[in-house]
Amino acid sequence: MLLRQLLAGSPEANALLDRTTRMAGEIDAQVAQILADVRTRRDAAVADYTRRFDKREPTGGSYELSGERWDALAGQVDARVRDALELAARRIRAFHELQRDPDVDVTLDGVRLELRVTPLARVGLYVPGGTARYPSSVLMTAIPAKVAGVPEIIMVTPGASPEALLAAKLAGVDRVFELGGAQAIGALAYGTETVPRVDKIVGPGNAWVASAKRQVYGEVDIDSIAGPSEVLIIADVTANPAWIAADLIAQAEHDTEARAVLVTTSGVLPAQVDTELVRQLADLPRRAIAEQALRTHGAAVLVVSVDDAIEYANRFAPEHLELQLVGAREVAARCTTSGAIFVGAFASEAAGDYLAGANHVLPTGGAARYASPLGVHDFRKRTSIVEYDAATAEAHADAIAALAACEGLDGHGRSALMRGRRG
Missing domain, CATH: 3.40.50.1980 (Nitrogenase molybdenum iron protein domain)
Structure with a gap:
C-alpha cells in the first residue's frame, strides 16, 4: 500500500496534524x-x-x-x-x-x-x-x-x-x-x-x-514563509477513486515533502485509490518524487462520520481542501480553516492552481487557521484620518484626560484639555 491507512484519533493520524517546520x-x-x-x-x-x-x-x-x-x-x-x-x-x-x-x-x-x-x-x-x-x-x-x-x-x-x-x-x-x-x-x-x-x-x-x-x-x-504544499480530500463512497488518486498525485509531484491526505467514511475507498495510485504513477515523469511524498507524508484517514471528517479537516487546516462527497456545498460551509476549498468532484486543485481565477498563493503548515490567500488587500495599506471641530474637541476633553490620567500619561490629558480651553 502506498497510502498508510490510519484511524482518526490514533497517534499516527494526530501526528499528521503537526507540520511544524524549522529553519536550519x-x-x-x-x-x-x-x-x-x-x-x-x-x-x-x-x-x-x-x-x-x-x-x-x-x-x-x-x-x-x-x-x-x-x-x-x-x-x-x-x-x-x-x-x-x-x-x-x-x-x-x-x-x-x-x-x-x-x-x-x-x-x-x-x-x-x-x-x-x-x-x-x-x-x-x-x-x-x-x-x-x-x-x-x-x-x-x-x-x-x-x-x-x-x-x-x-x-x-x-x-x-x-x-x-x-x-x-x-x-x-x-x-x-x-x-x-x-x-x-x-x-x-x-x-x-x-x-x-x-x-x-x-x-x-x-x-x-x-x-x-x-x-x-x-x-x-x-507575503509568507511557505512550507511544503498540501492537500486534504474528504470523500465518501460516491467518489471516483481515479480522480482522487490523480489529485493526490498532483499534489505529491511538487516535492518529496508535499502532503497528500485522504479522509473518508468509506472502508473500501482507500484500497481503490491505492490501486489507482500505482497505475497512474507508472508513467508519471516525476514518479520518484510523487511516490516518495505519498509513502512518507501521504495517508488515508478513516472516520466514522462526515462530522468527524470536518472536525479533522478543521484541525488540519490544509492549504487545499477538496470535497468529493454528497452534500459538498453544505460541508464547505462548515470547513473554516482551509486556504482554498474545492467543492464537488469537478473542482480539482489543478484548476485552482492554474485557471479558475482564485489565488493559488495559500497558507501552509496549518497557518490557514489564521491566514488567508494572497489578494489585492496584501498590496494596499490603510491609513486612519481623524478630524475634529472645536465643539467636539471641547466635549471630548474631559473623557480623554480621564483616560490619560488612568494610564499615567498626564501630557496626553493636558494636550486634550488645551483644545477644550481648560488646559
Whole structure:
C-alpha cells in the first residue's frame, strides 16, 4: 500500500496534524552574513554572490534584463501555452478586480473619521529558477499587485523561463533582474545602486530564500514563509477513486515533502485509490518524487462520520481542501480553516492552481487557521484620518484626560484639555 491507512484519533493520524517546520540554523547564519554584506556593499556584494552561486556575470554592468531580450525570450513560448497563460491572466484579473476595498469616510458626533486605502509604492517578486519554472505563480502574485494599483513591480529570478517572462508581461511586471537567492532578497529589501528598494517581497523560493525573507521582514513586508504544499480530500463512497488518486498525485509531484491526505467514511475507498495510485504513477515523469511524498507524508484517514471528517479537516487546516462527497456545498460551509476549498468532484486543485481565477498563493503548515490567500488587500495599506471641530474637541476633553490620567500619561490629558480651553 502506498497510502498508510490510519484511524482518526490514533497517534499516527494526530501526528499528521503537526507540520511544524524549522529553519536550519546553519542556513540562517549564512543567510544573515549574505544580507549584512549586501546591506553594506550593495551591488558589489550582489555580484560576488551571484558569480559564486549562480555562475552569472552582469551584462553591461547590470543584471537587469533588457527590454529587447525580454521580448525575444517571451516570444519563444509555444502558442498553446501562450493562449493558456492569457486565459489564466484574464480570469485571475477579473476575480481580483472584485477585491478592492473601498475607503471609509464617516462623521460620528462631530468627528470625521476616514480609512484611506492606498497601494504600496513598489513590490518585489521572487521567481525561482532551475527546474521550478512556475509562470502561474508570476500571474498569481503580480496581477493582484497591479489590480491594487502598485505603480512598480520588480521581478528577480536567477534564470526565468520564457514562460515566466511572458507571464510577467501579461501581469504588468515593470522590470526584471537576473538575480536569485538570498542576495536577491537582500537587494530588494535594502536597495542597491541598480536594484530599487521595495516595500514588500512576494513569491516562493528555496530554504535560503525563505530564510532571507524571514530575516528582512520588518525592513519590508513579505507575503509568507511557505512550507511544503498540501492537500486534504474528504470523500465518501460516491467518489471516483481515479480522480482522487490523480489529485493526490498532483499534489505529491511538487516535492518529496508535499502532503497528500485522504479522509473518508468509506472502508473500501482507500484500497481503490491505492490501486489507482500505482497505475497512474507508472508513467508519471516525476514518479520518484510523487511516490516518495505519498509513502512518507501521504495517508488515508478513516472516520466514522462526515462530522468527524470536518472536525479533522478543521484541525488540519490544509492549504487545499477538496470535497468529493454528497452534500459538498453544505460541508464547505462548515470547513473554516482551509486556504482554498474545492467543492464537488469537478473542482480539482489543478484548476485552482492554474485557471479558475482564485489565488493559488495559500497558507501552509496549518497557518490557514489564521491566514488567508494572497489578494489585492496584501498590496494596499490603510491609513486612519481623524478630524475634529472645536465643539467636539471641547466635549471630548474631559473623557480623554480621564483616560490619560488612568494610564499615567498626564501630557496626553493636558494636550486634550488645551483644545477644550481648560488646559
